[in-house]
Amino acid sequence: MKTTIIFFGLLFGIVFGSSAQDALSSVGGDGTGTGGSEAFAVGLVVFTEVTGPGGSASQGIEHANEIFPVSVQETEYVLTLNVFPNPTTNQLLMQVLQADSFNLQYELSDAQGKRLLDGNTTSSQTVLNTSALPVGVYFLNIFKNNQSIRTFKIIKN
Numbered sequence: 001m002k003t004t005i006i007f008f009g010l011l012f013g014i015v016f017g018s019s020a021q022d023a024l025s026s027v028g029g030d031g032t033g034t035g036g037s038e039a040f041a042v043g044l045v046v047f048t049e050v051t052g053p054g055g056s057a058s059q060g061i062e063h064a065n066e067i068f069p070v071s072v073q074e075t076e077y078v079l080t081l082n083v084f085p086n087p088t089t090n091q092l093l094m095q096v097l098q099a100d101s102f103n104l105q106y107e108l109s110d111a112q113g114k115r116l117l118d119g120n121t122t123s124s125q126t127v128l129n130t131s132a133l134p135v136g137v138y139f140l141n142i143f144k145n146n147q148s149i150r151t152f153k154i155i156k157n
Helices: 004-015
Strands: 028-034 037-041 048-052 055-059 083-085 091-096 104-110 115-121 125-129 134-144 148-157
Touching: 083 148, 104 125, 115 125
Parallel strands: none
Antiparallel strands: 028 037, 048 055, 083 091, 091 125, 104 115, 104 134, 134 148
């Protein structure tokens, strides 16, 4: 009987007397690696904030990383343009079907974004020589007044 009271007394003291973490969390775990170990918890209810002259630090709270656009510039330009043949082999033809769209800029780039061809359209048809390009996928970007208005995916056989 005396040992039972001592056992429960020690158990009570260990459970309620020690505190390794001051948080009630919904889920958590431990992570270990070659650089050390880390305990983590998700859904913390209790947190601590330390403030000083150089700033503040919050322990036990997860700050969301939110990114908001500062401004959005919408294009109201309607372009009627045909690019053919696609897939292509030796040349690519751009055909502009609107008279006010003859002054466009174009840029042909590879899948890594490297610019391979660029220029201006001055008439209703512009021919791009693709014979020197290796087989692959390319992107033809069309610009009006240095603003991107359309991108075509071009396949070179």
